[in-house]
Amino acid sequence: MSEKLKKEKVLVTSALPYANGRIHLGHLSGAYLPADIYVRYKRLKGDDVIYICGSDEHGVPITITADKEKVSPKVIIDRYHELNKQAFEKFGMSFDIYSRTSIPIHHKTAQEFFKCFYDRGLLVEKKSMQFYDPKAKMFLPDRYVEGTCPKCGNEEARSDECEKCGSLYEPSELKNPKSKITGETPVLKETSHWYFPLGKFQERLEKYIDEMNKKYGWKENVLQYCRGWFKDGLKDRAVTRDLDWGVKVPLENAEGKVIYVWFEAVLGYISATKELSEKRNQPDLWKNYWQNPETKYVAFIGKDNIVFHTIIFPAMLMAWNDYNEDKYILPQNVPANEFLNFESKKFSKSRGWGVDVLEFLDMFPPDPLRYTLAANLPENKDTDFYWKEFQSRNNGELADILGNFINRTFTFAFKHFEGKVPPVNELLDIDREMIELVKNYPAKVGELIERYKIKDAVFEMMSLARAANKYFNDSEPWITVKKDKNRCATTINICLNTIYTLAEIFEPVIPFTSQKIFNMLDAERAPWYEAGQFRLEPGKELKKPEILFTKIEDKIIDEQISKLDEEEPVKDDELISIDDFKKIKLMAARVIEAEKVPKSDKLLKLKLNTGDGERQVVAGIAKSYSPEELIGKNLLIVGNLKPAKLFGIESQGMILALDTDEKDKVKIVEIDSSVSPGRLAK
Incomplete structure (x- = not known):
């Protein structure tokens, strides 16, 4: 079989979204649109692909939402599962199944994994101190407790993890804990849980990730995240929780305990594929993917899910494979987006900042949104959605470049060639160059998608449309139709066949529009590798063209922008009084010495002249400044901050800096050199 006809068996998953709120545009750019583009492309290639997703319906975020609304968790999951399923369908997501983790087959699958590990003695029961709310008469899951991080001082830290600095700690280390249910101070009470020995798998996980990276080229952001976890050392991780809502622990002595959502949610990919097998009346379908070593498994996620899909889930699959003959495959790649x-x-759902997918699609068709998001995916760093950019992409690229070329070509075909594909006559160099360009474009775009460079692929798609417009203009059919109609016929034939290829290569990104184009051409899709070939026979009748993209007027976008200030109310508890601000002592300081902090790529240790002496400050600015360029600079610092230790080095203040558009880059606040060290800001 030739290489271009070789078929791959591909399993694709997208992170299971929590069913406690609506899907918004940020979700689409992370785990869903890139996966859908990849899947649609692979299907056009003729590969054997299944695409799995569904709702994550257990865990504390669900119960918190239910508590706020004073309803059962089932009411919440039923509502948001259906809403998000509708949103994905309207957006054009091509899941083979959109399942949910509350169904029996998922509970059974999660319990099978737990029992396998328990029966083999892999899980270790440990007693520990957990927060307990005497007033609510319940143990408090992590998200039900809020307090001050013992590492960085963040006052909104969870009981076991600080989302601000990423530190993990024991609940007993959390300062000023408060129950989010009653507002009372919880007490620490002994309970027992079963733990998965993640540390036992560290060496194998490091080897696995290294091998996958060498073979398939993992993204640097994913590798760096994994290295950070490995550097700290993997530790035992609890797989049960004291909670009513979730998958029950399948042991007699585990009443009131459920399997921790981090353990069971990732198994939703497997249970969803089992459900798909049942629906298709193919009992072994799921095994043909999950337990077939020939399967290529790609897990699309956002960066907040990296650890679960590169470390925890692979470790669970490794553990299963150690004890069973029916062995699972591991992810070949995990192309996480920022x-x-x-x-x-x-x-922010809580602040009402943003726009959810259903709300958006009530105002605009899906393809302009798909295109805009795809052209600006946060593949290597965080990016932004701007209303003005959305308008510009729709009007300036989809309408003025792609849509305009198609409209001009069809107009000529109907006006001068009876709505039929005209014949090709003598070819000139300009024609041969265009034919060759079109011929090679599907392979060019496909190679980028294969490497998960979706944004680059989208740029190339539109580049072909730009080249097609240039060919049309340079060929001047409005002149040749009067002087040499055979010459004009050749131009329009090449343009129509180029439109066919454009419809093919754009299909993964704007599928609804591509279908309209194929309808206008009265043509069927071809396998991807044939897309660049000229398939439209002379004399073929075309269908009446339609406007593919409607331009968005300024007033419509201005109306959306005007809503932004209204949509982000500032909470009273986020405001500080003038008395609070007066407590902050901002002062001038001059850098005397600067050096890198060993084993850190972010921190610099600075010695500062503060007028009344010298002070040592550790600052996370190493990716923005070298030690040498800081010497002699006048900075503004917070001078009355309590000392803190970073990498074991005491820091006696904080430098003021601004974030920038570049990831991890900041701009320090410099002040005039005439200001003496120690002077205070007024």
């Missing part, structure tokens, strides 16, 4: 922000700020 975050998409909304108008330069993070999407």
